[in-house]
Amino acid sequence: MDWDKLRIFHAVADAGSLTHAGDTLHLSQSAVSRQIRALEEALNTTLFHRHARGLILTEQGELLFDATKSMNKRLEAASARIRDSEEEVFxxxxxxxxxxxxxxxxxxxxxxxxxxxxxxxxxxxxxxxxxxxxxxxxxxxxxxxxxxxxxxxxxxxMSVRMRLYATKEYIQKNGAIDAATDISKHRLICQSLSSAQVAAGTTLVRHLLSYDVPSLFTVNNYYGVLQGVLNGLGVGVLPDYVTEDFPDLVRVLPDLESGEVxxxxxxxxxxxxxxxxxxxxxxxxxxxxxxxxxxxxxxxx
Structure with a gap:
């Protein structure tokens, strides 16, 4: 099987368009089209359904695209290893x-x-x-x-634990939190339970919500949680590594934390x-x- 034709087929299947594939390969649309027709003739099958909005792979085309994707990944890995210098990192x-x-x-x-x-x-x-x-x-x-x-x-x-944090200003304004039951007087900031996250974080949040938290601010990542905490919205559940770079954070309820991650x-x-x-x-x-x-x-x- 002609490697050059497979390379062109992969570009067309990836782009869904002869024109876009040609731009990537620096070939004319007609040249790309000829190569695809030649590959289909060599395989005695139809690889694409043609329609006004572009190209859709046939079942046979999907099989070949799966193979070329795998080949492409392996070639990238080999290329990466070859490019690694004996003395330099680039x-x-x-x-x-x-x-x-x-x-x-x-x-x-x-x-x-x-x-x-x-x-x-x-x-x-x-x-x-x-x-x-x-x-x-x-x-x-x-x-x-x-x-x-x-x-x-x-x-x-290393290991990470999810812990509770607030800013010094928030604690000064809203008072110290001395017991877990005090969470019921504050807004909790955390990752939403529907978000992808480590199980230890989910378990800690579920435990905190059992204290009848009156207000909740949820985000789908810890960067958003941190921004909420830094801006005084409430008490946040954050990974412990954030304290090095954000010294204004105060740990709340030091006896309460997630399992080890x-x-x-x-x-x-x-x-x-x-x-x-x-x-x-x-x-x-x-x-x-x-x-x-x-x-x-x-x-x-």
Whole structure:
């Protein structure tokens, strides 16, 4: 089977249009169309249904597109390994993690990584959905649970707990919260129970809601929860790592917290020798050591 025709087919199937695929491939629409017809003749099948709004894959086309997607991911992985220099760290690294951890902990620390490796390009993908690393949806992930796939290298980084926080100004204005029952006098800010989140956070929120909270402000990520707390809307449920960068936060009800949430770094076995992965892994580990030291200093102070 002609590799060039498969490459053109994949671009057309991905774009849903001969014109858009041609723009991507720097080919004319007629050239793309000829290649698709030639591939269909070689396979003796129809790959696309043509209509006024574009192209739709036939059942046979879907089968071939699944195969070319898999091939493309493998080629990207091979290309990434080839591009890794023996001495230098450069090129694109696709990192995925949750919205909360990515915005509140990881992104503010990335300047330290770029200072050391200015030619590195980080593509940070923040979403609660777990991306498929072996299928190359991302190169490396930081996840709030241990990955279950066997073909991943994983390293436990640290543990996180969800705790209650408010600002100093809020406490001064609304009074101290000395017992869990006092929550019934305050607005609770938290992730909505319908949002994707760690089970430990959901359990803590359910427990707090049992105290007849009079007012609730829910957001679908911890960045939004933090903004609500910082702006004095009430008492918020937040991961404990936020206190390092937001010293104005005061912990409320220190005896009340979620269960432990493990944080893992994971990447595909095939990227074991990647210089970019090694640089990112070492950077994260160094930042966590620094984070732990600062947290200890805050606790002692």
């Amino acid at each position: 090129g694109e690294l696709r990192v995925t993690t949750t919205i909360g951890f990515g915005t509140l902990w990881l992104a503010p620390r990335l300047p330290h990584l770029y200072e050391k490796y200015p030619d590195l390009k980080i593509d940070l993908m923040l979403e609660e959905r777990v991306l498929d690393l072996p299928m190359r949806e991302a190169d490396v992930a930081i996840r709030m649970k241990e990955p279950s796939q066997a073909d991943l290298i994983r390293k436990r980084l 493990p944080v893992f770094l994971a990447y595909p076995e095939e990227l074991r020798q990647s210089k970019r992965i090694a640089a990112f892994r070492d950077f994260v580990q160094d930042e966590i050591i620094s984070h732990r030291r600062k947290m200890r200093e805050q606790a002692a102070g």
